[in-house]
Amino acid sequence: MKILLTGTSGQLGQSLVKALNDVCELITPNRHELDLSNVASIAPYIQQCKPDLIINPAAYTAVDLAEKERETAFRVNAQAPTVFAQEAKKLGIGLIHFSTDYVFDGSKATANGEQLPYNEQDSCKPLNVYGASKLAGEQAITESGCQHLILRTSWVYSDFGKNFLLTILRLAKEKTDLNIVNDQWGTPSSTLFLSDVTKQIWLQMQGANNAASWWQNHSGIYHLTPDGFTNWCEFSQEIVNSASHLGLLDMPRPNIHGIPSSAYPTPAQRPMNSRLDKTKIIRDFGITIPDWRTALQVCMQDLAGKKQSGSSI
Ligand SMILES: NC(=O)c1ccc[n+]([C@@H]2O[C@H](COP(=O)([O-])OP(=O)(O)OC[C@H]3O[C@@H](n4cnc5c(N)ncnc54)[C@H](OP(=O)(O)O)[C@@H]3O)[C@@H](O)[C@H]2O)c1
Incomplete structure (x- = not known):
């Protein structure tokens, strides 16, 4: 099977390459070979490479910058x-x-004001341009009538790239005190976890007797994150504790203070409740979902391994 996989210089794209490389043929254009903001170039590229499946983790992910670069965000994400x-x-x-x-x-x-997890039927109402552009992409895919899986996830991190985990590790080395937002709730999702589940789903698809009926039964939107919920401040504490335990911090742990979102204004407004209900994906694909702390430990162990082998983290 030949898969067109976009965004392989990104966090998730890179993990998907590692997960799928040994089981299928991957076509992995970089931005120079396939620029998603040059929308007219996309169809000819696909027609020329004739993939059997398209996996699209590429996105315009600069949430705050998207407020200024609306047109580019919509081109790439919608x-x-x-x-x-x-x-x-x-x-x-x-x-x-x-x-x-x-x-x-x-x-x-x-x-009573107690936050509830969102399921796939809940109505969408993005607070920022990035969210609106991603929603427009989802809607276009659904309306196209193509065979599709839309995997909604949250708070993506990995041992590589630009993400919250690596930012906290850097700040923990530079500062004695960190002020971190503690009133936005959601689930950190490691790319290792996301790519592993994607591979499991792909294997199920491959194993199906009848591909068309498999897609008929499975096409749709799914929520996918590890289990459990936290806030950014608690996530930071877990990162720092684990880093300290694994010898990734050569200095005393910084003091981490919780602050409200109002004390950390950003150009793009973020939802206070990002909890996603995973019932549908567990039911339809029979996958097992680890707790977010367990998934974090796997990533932290990888970072410790990198450090031991002399790679910079
Ligand atoms: N990051 C999060 O916290 C988060 C949360 C929820 C959902 N998601 C979704 O999860 C997916 C993966 O996110 P991620 O964090 O892995 O993203 P990422 O690390 O920011 O990577 C984005 C990828 O998209 C590529 N890309 C961006 N603009 C492009 C263009 N014009 N042409 C071609 N390629 C382009 C980037 O290429 P370059 O390296 O050349 O820029 C990069 O490979 C995305 O769909 C994102 O919306 C992410």
């Missing part, structure tokens, strides 16, 4: 996936696309 979906439909192939918790406004709660 128009490019539209073309992927149209071409997938024409070729009769599947499309696996990744989306975000930021399609929600974070207001889902009980009458």
Whole structure:
């Protein structure tokens, strides 16, 4: 099977390469070979490489900058996936696309104000341009009628790239005190976990007797994160404790103080509640989901391994 996999210089794209490289043929264009903001170039590229499946983790992910670069965000996150979906439909192939918790406004709660996890049927109301552009991409894929899986995830990190975990590790080495937002709730998702589940789903797809009926039964939106919920401050504490335990910090742990979002204004507003309900993906694919702390430990062990082998982290 030949898979067109985008965004392989990114966190998730890189993990997907590692997960899938030994089981299928991957076509992995970089931005110079396939620029997703050049929407007209996408269909000819797909027609020329004739993939059996498209996996699209590529995205415009600069959430704050998107407020200023609305047009580029929409080109990459909405128009490019539209073309992927149209071409997938024409070729009769599947499309696996990744989306975000930021399609929600974070207001889902009980009458007492207790936050509730979002399921796939809940209505979307993005608070920022990035979320709106990702939602437009989802809607175009759904409306295209192509065979698709849209995997919504949240708070993505890995041992590589630009992410919260690596930022906290850097700050922990530079500062004695860190002020971290403690009123936004969600689930950190490691790319190792996300790529492993994607591979499991792909293997199920491959093992199906009838691909068309497999897609008929599975096409749709799914929420995918590890289990459990936390906030950014608690996540930072867990990162620092684990780093200290694994010898990744050669200095005393910084003091971590919780602050409200209002004390850390950003150009793009974030939802206070990013909790995603995973019932559907567990039921439909029979996958096992680890707790977010367990998934974090796996990533931290990888970082410790990198450090031991002399790589910079
Ligand atoms: N990061 C998060 O916290 C988060 C949370 C929820 C959902 N998600 C979703 O999860 C998926 C993976 O996110 P990630 O954190 O792995 O992203 P990432 O590390 O920021 O990587 C994004 C990838 O997209 C590529 N890309 C961006 N613009 C492009 C363009 N114009 N043409 C071609 N390629 C382009 C980047 O290439 P370059 O290296 O050349 O820029 C990079 O390979 C995305 O769909 C994202 O929306 C992420």
